[in-house]
Amino acid sequence: MVSTANTHTHGDLADAGSNSFDWVDEASEESFPASDAPAWPASASTQARPQLQVLVDANRVAAYPLSATLIRLYGGDFGLPTTCLIANFVSSVDGVVALGPDHEHSGSAISGANPGDHLVMGLLRASADAVLIGAGTLRATPDHRWTAEAIYPAATNEFRELRRRLGRADHPRLAVVTARGDIDVHHPGLNDGGLIFTTDAGAEQLRGRIGANVSLRPLGRGPTIEMHAVLDALRDEGCNVVLTEGGPRLVGQLVRARLLDELFLTISPVLFGRSSATPREGLIEGVSFGASDAAKLDLRSVRHHLGYLFLRYSCRTRSLP
Numbered sequence: 001m002v003s004t005a006n007t008h009t010h011g012d013l014a015d016a017g018s019n020s021f022d023w024v025d026e027a028s029e030e031s032f033p034a035s036d037a038p039a040w041p042a043s044a045s046t047q048a049r050p051q052l053q054v055l056v057d058a059n060r061v062a063a064y065p066l067s068a069t070l071i072r073l074y075g076g077d078f079g080l081p082t083t084c085l086i087a088n089f090v091s092s093v094d095g096v097v098a099l100g101p102d103h104e105h106s107g108s109a110i111s112g113a114n115p116g117d118h119l120v121m122g123l124l125r126a127s128a129d130a131v132l133i134g135a136g137t138l139r140a141t142p143d144h145r146w147t148a149e150a151i152y153p154a155a156t157n158e159f160r161e162l163r164r165r166l167g168r169a170d171h172p173r174l175a176v177v178t179a180r181g182d183i184d185v186h187h188p189g190l191n192d193g194g195l196i197f198t199t200d201a202g203a204e205q206l207r208g209r210i211g212a213n214v215s216l217r218p219l220g221r222g223p224t225i226e227m228h229a230v231l232d233a234l235r236d237e238g239c240n241v242v243l244t245e246g247g248p249r250l251v252g253q254l255v256r257a258r259l260l261d262e263l264f265l266t267i268s269p270v271l272f273g274r275s276s277a278t279p280r281e282g283l284i285e286g287v288s289f290g291a292s293d294a295a296k297l298d299l300r301s302v303r304h305h306l307g308y309l310f311l312r313y314s315c316r317t318r319s320l321p
């Protein structure tokens with residue numbers, strides 16, 4: 001629900017002006033690409049200090065030592081389990097989270113750079129030891145940094161103080177998953193202690209090209225790597241609170257492996273649609289479940305700001321087969 005300071009990657013504030021959507025009209029199918037969209041309310045992109053309105057809050061986790069400002073903006077206490085994997089996405093009302101390979105910073109286009117979304121993204125990043133993304137998301141957001149202040153600079157001091165009180169490093173480490181090793185090793189997001197989890201073949205592609213500040217972690221000879229191995233490797237690095245900002249293919253595997261503990265989902269008040277020419281991704285891609293093995297969620301919190309909904313779910317990971 002939160003970041004493109006560009007992922008939900010949801011996007012940076014630098015993207016905040018790109019609020020247009022292309023309305024694609026086909027004979028029998030309609031979709032709404034990102035260049036013609038209805039204008040966002042002016043306040044959505046200009047209100048730097050949103051105050052989220054709490055509609056439901058059934059969260060039972062112990063509260064973090066947030067500043068009074070963060071408590072006011074978020075609409076109350078916030079905390080995460082000591083060890084957890086959480087996901088953060090922004091979606092249109094019709095379930096679109098990515099507009100397709102031609103669009104960089106899809107998340108920002110979908111969220112309209114809503115400051116409430118950026119606030120939640122910032123809060124989650126400020127809480128995380130590591131931000132875990134797939135290589136597709138890294139490629140789609142070439143200029144992004146996955147830090148709290150990059151997405152919500154208005155609370156930079158509050159986020160820094162929160163990390164200090166939580167005993168976190170200055171910034172979460174960026175961890176990227178790639179099978180092929182086809183990534184920009186000089187991406188600015190990686191240059192502050194980044195981690196690359198890959199196959200042995202991917203490591204061959206990357207070895208000798210990465211900077212001294214980036215760590216390469218080959219995790220097996222197969223065509224892909226196991227999500228359990230990625231999480232174990234992150235825990236070995238001391239990363240107990242891991243935030244994934246997608247994309248849908250990576251998160252699909254994390255859900256299939258029953259590793260996801262919580263989902264923070266921003267619902268943006270917009271419809272994008274899909275068509276055969278513009279298939280577009282939903283929250284989870286590459287895996288599907290039936291009625292009996294669907295990943296069940298429990299609603300923990302609902303907040304509201306300017307027509308946007310900020311949902312927090314816990315995943316019933318332990319009870320699933």
Ligand SMILES: NC(=O)c1ccc[n+]([C@@H]2O[C@H](COP(=O)([O-])OP(=O)(O)OC[C@H]3O[C@@H](n4cnc5c(N)ncnc54)[C@H](OP(=O)(O)O)[C@@H]3O)[C@@H](O)[C@H]2O)c1
Pocket residue numbers: 001002007008009010088089090091096097098099100101103104105106107110133134135136137138140141177178179180181182183198199223224225226227245246247248249250251253281285
């Ligand atoms: N709305 C939102 O909140 C949001 C959030 C995040 C992303 N997005 C959007 O989603 C789109 C990208 O999503 P995506 O699903 O295409 O990409 P993705 O999930 O970010 O990354 C997929 C890539 O990750 C690597 N990977 C995934 N599973 C792997 C495994 N088990 N072993 C090894 N490598 C693995 C592969 O990289 P290689 O191809 O390098 O081998 C794969 O192609 C972008 O448009 C982005 O803007 C939106």
